[in-house]
Amino acid sequence: xxxxxxxxxxxxxxxxxxxxxxxxxxxxxxxxxxxxxxxxxxxxxxxxxxxxxxxxxxxxxxxxxxxxxxxxxxxxxxxxxxxxxxxxxxxxxxxxxxxxxxxxxxxxxxxxxxxxxxxxxxxxxxxxxxxxxxxxxxxxxxxxxxxxxxxxxxxxxxxxxxxxxxxxxxxxxxxxxxxxxxxxxxxxxxxxxxxxxxxxxxxxxxxxxxxxxxxxxxxxxxxxxxxxxxxxxxxxxxxxxxxxxxxxxxxxxxxxxxxxxxxxxxxxxxxxxxxxxxxxxxxxxxxxxxxxxxxxxxxxxxxxxxxxxxxxxxxxxxxxxxxxxxxxxxxxxxxxxxxxxxxxxxxxxxxxxxxxxxxxxxxxxxxxxxxxxxxxxxxxxxxxxxxxxxxxxxxxxxxxxxxxxxxxxxxxxxxxxxxxxxxxxxxxxxxxxxxxxxxxxxxxxxxxxxxxxxxxxxxxxxxxxxxxxxxxxxxxxxxxxxxxxxxxxxxxxxxxxxxxxxxxxxxxxxxxxxxxxxxxxxxxxxxx
Amino acid sequence: xxxxxxxxxxxxxxxxxxxxxxxxxxxxxxxxxxxxxxxxxxxxxxxxxxxxxxxxxxxxxxxxxxxxxxxxxxxxxxxxxxxxxxxxxxxxxxxxxxxxxxxxxxxxxxxxxxxxxxxxxxxxxxxxxxxxxxxxxxxxxxxxxxxxxxxxxxxxxxxxxxxxxxxxxxxxxxxxxxxxxxxxxxxxxxxxxxxxxxxxxxxxxxxxxxx
Amino acid sequence: xxxxxxxxxxxxxxxxxxxxxxxxxxxxxxxxxxxxxxxxxxxxxxxxxxxxxxxxxxxxxxxxxxxxxxxxxxxxxxxxxxxxxxxxxxxxxxxxxxxxxxxxxxxxxxxxxxxxxxxxxxxxxxxxxxxxxxxxxxxxxxxxxxxxxxxxxxxxxxxxxxxxxxxxxxxxxxxxxxxxxxxxxxxxxxxxxxxxxxxxxxxxxxxxxxxxxxxxxxxxxxxxxxxxxxxxxxxxxxxxxxxxxxxxxxxxxxxxx
Numbered sequence: 001x002x003x004x005x006x007x008x009x010x011x012x013x014x015x016x017x018x019x020x021x022x023x024x025x026x027x028x029x030x031x032x033x034x035x036x037x038x039x040x041x042x043x044x045x046x047x048x049x050x051x052x053x054x055x056x057x058x059x060x061x062x063x064x065x066x067x068x069x070x071x072x073x074x075x076x077x078x079x080x081x082x083x084x085x086x087x088x089x090x091x092x093x094x095x096x097x098x099x100x101x102x103x104x105x106x107x108x109x110x111x112x113x114x115x116x117x118x119x120x121x122x123x124x125x126x127x128x129x130x131x132x133x134x135x136x137x138x139x140x141x142x143x144x145x146x147x148x149x150x151x152x153x154x155x156x157x158x159x160x161x162x163x164x165x166x167x168x169x170x171x172x173x174x175x176x177x178x179x180x181x182x183x184x185x186x187x188x189x190x191x192x193x194x195x196x197x198x199x200x201x202x203x204x205x206x207x208x209x210x211x212x213x214x215x216x217x218x219x220x221x222x223x224x225x226x227x228x229x230x231x232x233x234x235x236x237x238x239x240x241x242x243x244x245x246x247x248x249x250x251x252x253x254x255x256x257x258x259x260x261x262x263x264x265x266x267x268x269x270x271x272x273x274x275x276x277x278x279x280x281x282x283x284x285x286x287x288x289x290x291x292x293x294x295x296x297x298x299x300x301x302x303x304x305x306x307x308x309x310x311x312x313x314x315x316x317x318x319x320x321x322x323x324x325x326x327x328x329x330x331x332x333x334x335x336x337x338x339x340x341x342x343x344x345x346x347x348x349x350x351x352x353x354x355x356x357x358x359x360x361x362x363x364x365x366x367x368x369x370x371x372x373x374x375x376x377x378x379x380x381x382x383x384x385x386x387x388x389x390x391x392x393x394x395x396x397x398x399x400x401x402x403x404x405x406x407x408x409x410x411x412x413x414x415x416x417x418x419x420x421x422x423x424x425x426x427x428x429x430x431x432x433x434x435x436x437x438x439x440x441x442x443x444x445x446x447x448x449x450x451x452x453x454x455x456x457x458x459x460x461x462x463x464x465x466x467x468x469x470x471x472x473x474x475x476x477x478x479x480x481x482x483x484x485x486x487x488x489x490x491x492x493x494x495x496x497x498x499x500x501x502x503x504x505x506x507x508x509x510x511x512x513x514x515x516x517x518x519x520x521x522x523x524x525x526x527x528x
Numbered sequence: 529x530x531x532x533x534x535x536x537x538x539x540x541x542x543x544x545x546x547x548x549x550x551x552x553x554x555x556x557x558x559x560x561x562x563x564x565x566x567x568x569x570x571x572x573x574x575x576x577x578x579x580x581x582x583x584x585x586x587x588x589x590x591x592x593x594x595x596x597x598x599x600x601x602x603x604x605x606x607x608x609x610x611x612x613x614x615x616x617x618x619x620x621x622x623x624x625x626x627x628x629x630x631x632x633x634x635x636x637x638x639x640x641x642x643x644x645x646x647x648x649x650x651x652x653x654x655x656x657x658x659x660x661x662x663x664x665x666x667x668x669x670x671x672x673x674x675x676x677x678x679x680x681x682x683x684x685x686x687x688x689x690x691x692x693x694x695x696x697x698x699x700x701x702x703x704x705x706x707x708x709x710x711x712x713x714x715x716x717x718x719x720x721x722x723x724x725x726x727x728x729x730x731x732x733x734x735x736x737x738x739x
Numbered sequence: 740x741x742x743x744x745x746x747x748x749x750x751x752x753x754x755x756x757x758x759x760x761x762x763x764x765x766x767x768x769x770x771x772x773x774x775x776x777x778x779x780x781x782x783x784x785x786x787x788x789x790x791x792x793x794x795x796x797x798x799x800x801x802x803x804x805x806x807x808x809x810x811x812x813x814x815x816x817x818x819x820x821x822x823x824x825x826x827x828x829x830x831x832x833x834x835x836x837x838x839x840x841x842x843x844x845x846x847x848x849x850x851x852x853x854x855x856x857x858x859x860x861x862x863x864x865x866x867x868x869x870x871x872x873x874x875x876x877x878x879x880x881x882x883x884x885x886x887x888x889x890x891x892x893x894x895x896x897x898x899x900x901x902x903x904x905x906x907x908x909x910x911x912x913x914x915x916x917x918x919x920x921x922x923x924x925x926x927x928x929x930x931x932x933x934x935x936x937x938x939x940x941x942x943x944x945x946x947x948x949x950x951x952x953x954x955x956x957x958x959x960x961x962x963x964x965x966x967x968x969x970x971x972x973x974x975x976x977x978x979x980x981x982x983x984x985x986x987x988x989x990x991x992x993x994x995x996x
Contacts (some may be wrong), residue, residue: 014542014543014544014546014547015543016543016544016547017540017541017543017544018540033925034924034925034926034927034928037925037927037928038927041927041928041931047931049718052718052719053718053719056719057719069560070558070559070560073556073557073558073559073560074559076556076558077555077556077557077558077559080553080554080555080556081555083551083552083553084553084555086550086551087545087550087551087553089541089545090538090541090542090545093537093538093541094538103702108533109533109534109536109537110533110537111533111536111537115533159726160716161714161716161717161725162714162716165716178715178716178719179716180716180717181719184718185717185718188717207717207718207720207722208722210717211714211716211717211722211724211725214725215724215725215726218726219640219726222726223636223637223640224637236701238701239701239702241701241702247712247713247714247715247725248712248713248714248725248726248727249674249712249725249726249727249728250725250726252670252674252706252726252727253674253726253727255670256636256670256671256674257636257671257674257675267537267541274696274699274701275696275697277696278561278692278693278695278696278697279557279559281692281696281707282559282692289715291709292577292655292656292657292709293653293656293657293658293707293709294709295581295708295709295710295711295712295713295727296706296707296708296709296712296727297706297707298670298704298705298706298707299701299704299705299706299707300704300705301701301702301703301704304663304703304704305632306632306669307632307663307669307670307671307704308669308670308671308704316537318537318540322537322540322541322543322544323540323544325541325544325545325548326543326544326547326548327548328548328549328551331544331548331551347913347914347916347932348925348928348932351928351931351932352928388789389920389921389924389925390925390928391918391921392881392914392916392917392918392921392929392932393787393881393882393918393919393921394881394885394913394914394918395881395882395884395885395886396881396885396912396913396914398885399885409826412786412787412789412827414789415787415788415789416786416789416790416791417789418789419788419789419790427788428790428793431785431788431790431793432793434784434785434793435782435785435790435793435794435796435797438748438779438780438782438797439779439796439797439800441776441777441778441779441800444748444779444780448751448752451752452752464964466965471923472923474922474923474924474926474927474929475922475923475926475961477926477930478926478930478933478934478962478965479922479930479933479958479961479962479964479965480960480961480964480965481957481961482753482957482960482961484752484753485753485754485755485756487755488751488752488755489746489750489751489755489758489759490746490751490774490776492755492759493762493774498759501759501763502762502763502766502772505762505763505764505766505767506766506767506769508767508982508984508985509766509767509768509769510769512767512868513769
């Protein structure tokens with residue numbers, strides 16, 4: 001049962017909150033993961049860049065997390081604060097709203113991305129500007145704000161260097177932290193030459209020169225555009241303080257120079273107390289860039305007369321977050337602080353890149369967060385249903401996560417939810433049949449016998465199976481399989497040979513131990 | 529419309545929590561808090577971190593503040609320097625260039641004409657090499673320490689604390705606060721670090737060891 | 740000690756030598772090895788592929804077969820199956836089982852060990868008297884490393900093996916790309932991961948790549964065989980069961996077997 005507004009208590013019965021409308025925003029690709037990955041796997045440049053990037057950041061992260069003797073306690077506290085936050089979300093959001101309002105800000109609520117886009121558009125229009133400057137923000141990327149603004153005749157200038165590269169190239173970010181990691185310097189030089197008005201046509205591919213070109217281009221925007229749009233890393237309920245963590249200073253520019261600041265924040269980004277920053281300002285930079293602290297962090301509370309934007313709007317965004325919250329197990333993904341450590345340790349991400357996930361949120365966290373925000377069975381063959389399977393369940397992400405999100409368990413849970421909703425599929429029939437055989441030992445041993453003979457036949461004399469029919473051909477495309485052995489373990493154990501072998505082993509062990517004991521006695525004698 | 533959205537979102541959250549129940553949790557803060565370090569160790573730690581960030585560091589005693597500031601500005605070739613209204617004028621006494629006092633009605637773009645800015649600071653975290661500015665009269669509005677290309681920042685050793693929790697405990701939440709850990713930087717192009725993108729490309733820190 | 744041996748469906752059917760070695764090793768160390776005859780499969784493949792109703796009978800069967808209080812411990816030569824018993828059975832039982840099953844699952848979980856854990860933690864032995872005069876590299880499987888946290892126990896066991904030439908595997912803790920049905924559903928990505936793993940194995944110049952899980956070894960071995968690398972795979976138990984009097988012969992590389 002759901003109310004006409006798509007959620008909310010109706011007739012006193014709690015309803016599962018609704019997700020953003022299908023086809024809106026950037027939380028769903030146009031094809032399933034394996035298909036998208038196939039293309040990316042063929043891109044050697046991408047794989048080299050990714051391998052280098054993830055390896056470098058991995059090493060730095062390990063070094064700076066290892067130097068804190070209380071790293072594990074910080075992770076524990078971070079996880080606990082986040083869980084506590086989710087438990088008390090309504091009161092904390094109301095408190096945040098009250099505090100921001102008290103300090104001269106205006107708070108808006110958005111049920112989904114469509115509504116958030118409309119709110120931001122209206123606010124920009126009211127300011128009289130047809131341009132905005134933007135700080136890198138996952139939330140506005142998620143809801144497709146730039147595209148929406150453009151459709152209303154408003155130009156959004158991304159000011160983070162990587163986001164600028166991605167925007168000028170008409171591209172999509174491929175990593176949370178380094179969105180243009182799939183581009184090399186020569187490509188970036190070409191993108192700048194083509195996309196920055198008045199840029200030196202002789203611009204070379206030296207990173208410092210490219211950064212200087214971006215600085216010159218964006219400085220004009222910082223000084224003249226009267227409206228900025230940002231995301232938020234944290235919003236403190238106790239004080240109404242918002243925070244943005246960054247490196248380049250473009251964030252400070254956007255948060256300080258314009259007349260109007262509009263911040264779009266997912267409702268799960270709220271933290272209860274100002275003091276909680278002492279935990280997250282340690283967890284985030286060390287996990288994210290592998291630095292002890294990022295170059296710049298800005299914290300502001302509403303409006304400060306004579307300092308910074310004199311008009312401040314905070315847009316609190318649901319867009320599927322409440323649907324995720326309604327899942328007792330899956331809600332843990334809402335604890336994510338967007339550090340991207342899980343991407344950098346993920347062997348799947350390292351090889352397929354961010355675009356394969358089809359969502360603003362790639363990598364292991366994306367594989368659990370995206371289906372929960374946008375749904376994964378919202379249409380037939382929903383591409384998001386392939387995301388929970390885009391993992392070997394190796395668990396490296398869980399170890400790296402600063403707030404201890406058990407991503408492998410969440411993946412297994414989402415797989416379960418998917419199969420439960422999928423009706424009867426060929427795979428389910430196979431799984432049922434396999435379970436039916438394996439629950440009955442007699443059937444199981446019979447099955448062992450009947451598969452062994454053909455298996456050995458397929459393998460032939462070299463005892464190697466190198467070609468299997470679908471759906472197993474994926475295996476034999478690049479791996480062999482040994483032929484089934486002549487005898488299973490249980491038949492060996494039941495055989496005279498098996499019994500004799502174990503008897504001899506026990507006997508041999510006893511002789512060894514006695515020999516050693518005797519040797520020790522001899523040694524003892526000698527010692528005396 | 530907006531009030532409807534507010535009620536809907538809050539209603540959804542309550543529904544979600546009713547459906548799935550709250551998570552079991554107690555928040556324990558077993559990490560290090562309230563740490564203290566002798567002054568010499570704080571100075572050593574901080575200096576190491578700032579050098580690591582490729583910021584300039586020099587130390588002086590309080591009575592040599594003006595000379596240290598003048599020296600830092602001279603080395604960087606700064607001729608026209610902005611200062612917040614509440615900065616002790618004596619600090620610029622040894623500087624022979626032009627000093628412009630900032631005020632809220634100076635448009636931010638005109639700050640671009642300054643060669644540098646001199647400010648004090650609120651608190652500093654040694655372990656991470658992070659300087660906190662909080663908009664107090666001797667630190668000025670945020671635009672002042674952002675737009676010029678050189679930032680000379682005076683840090684009193686007495687305001688340097690060991691770790692992040694100790695620093696956060698000293699802040700006033702309502703003040704606009706900026707955390708600075710070295711000059712701005714980017715690694716967005718093939719992960720090659722480039723220092724100085726949008727903020728001041730040069731950070732000079734003067735630690736006053738007896739203040 | 741009376742030790743229940745779970746062969747695992749894969750070990751029983753495709754890799755019996757690893758299970759034999761486990762049994763021989765424990766017998767040699769003076770323990771009674773009990774093989775509950777009705778055992779089949781732990782259901783890991785089902786759970787990891789998203790099926791939790793279907794393996795309920797498997798979870799129940801496992802708990803019944805190994806719940807016998809006269810068994811002091813239950814061991815299996817597989818980190819991932821031990822992980823399944825210790826972490827997944829209770830999830831399945833909580834969701835689709837009754838109170839009796841939940842109780843049984845909890846009881847058997849408490850005494851379930853992967854081989855290296857049993858040897859080092861429970862039996863308190865690192866030198867099992869093994870002899871293996873070959874160059875060996877060890878791949879720590881993901882579930883033993885990050886689900887069970889076996890740490891360096893397998894390496895401590897290997898270091899104590901007489902005459903062994905142990906070569907460190909570069910990027911050892913990176914997944915080999917197996918992941919059960921992942922290797923079929925995302926075959927291309929899995930193969931790319933495997934390629935990096937086999938490259939790392941080859942770079943060690945080892946004769947043998949070993950691990951505590953036959954499934955990962957099947958994957959790595961399948962890759963090594965396909966590229967005719969000349970490196971064989973052997974389960975950790977097979978190296979530990981090799982002695983001076985009964986040395987394990989160096990097997991032919993898969994491709995030339």
